[in-house]
Amino acid sequence: MQLSGKTAIVTGSNSGIGLGIARELARSGADLVINSYTDTEEDHELARKMAEEFSVTVRYIQADLSDGHAARGLVERAGACDILVNNAGIQHVAAVPDFPVEKWNAIIAINLSSAFHTAAAALPMMRKAGWGRIVNIASAHGLTASPFKSAYVSAKHGIVGFTKTVALETAEEPITCNAICPGYVLTPLVEAQIPDTMKEYGMDRETVIRDVLLDRQPSKEFATVEQLGGTTLFLCSDAAAQITGTTISVDGGWTAL
Secondary structure (H helix, E strand, O other): OOOOOOEEEEOOOOOHHHHHHHHHHHHOOOEEEEEEOOOOHHHHHHHHHHHHHHOOOEEEEEOOOOOHHHHHHHHHHHOOOOEEEEOOOOOOOEOHHHOOHHHHHHHHHHHHHHHHHHHHHHHHHHHHHOOEEEEEEOOHHHOOOOOOEHHHHHHHHHHHHHHHHHHHHOOOOOEEEEEEEEOOEOOHHHHHHHHHHHHHHOOOHHHHHHHHHOOOOOOOOOEOHHHHHHHHHHHOOHHHOOOOOOEEEEOOOHHHO
16 A cells, blocks of 8 residues: 555554654555644654655644644644544543543543544545544454443444544545544553552463453453554555445454454
């Protein structure tokens, strides 16, 4: 798949899943806008290194996606958007009676509302260009649930519903909108949790991964950021032109249970 001449915006993309997706799109020739809420020299250096590695244009644009105006501003500042990947997200774990209101509001704003705002700003650009792809990174928790993750589960279920709505609104246009639902992915954030979990359960690394982290993932293997990048790339291809309004699970069989 060659994406030369296309501009892709990937939110929450200075690490983890977002960075993996951004790299795969750049590898296929897309110009990139990567994003996070920070604005450090390391963020901008990451963009410079990616541009050099893949011989494409890469810009880093800071935006706090908990603010709807900032989310729309990210797309407007990009100036073009052929591919929009809504990946930004945060998590908090607590029982419903104990769940802090500010955490609920932040998770809904960043994990769900930001996708509405970026899509609203991007769709006119896609219509003007005559082509577009929206890929929303949902979760296995967009299709099922776990205790103590009420805000995250609600936001990810909302992303799946929003995906279907956008797909129906663009069904007669050369624009598609789909959601990817990952299970557990081995990112730096997850990797950092493993030593503490080993201490908590008194287990070795392999047992913690298999019996704790991947308890609900039948394959007993993490998904990789490269696999999610490849799935995103497929959804941008001509082969996926009639795939819209659906979810693709990359979860090792989690939601087959």
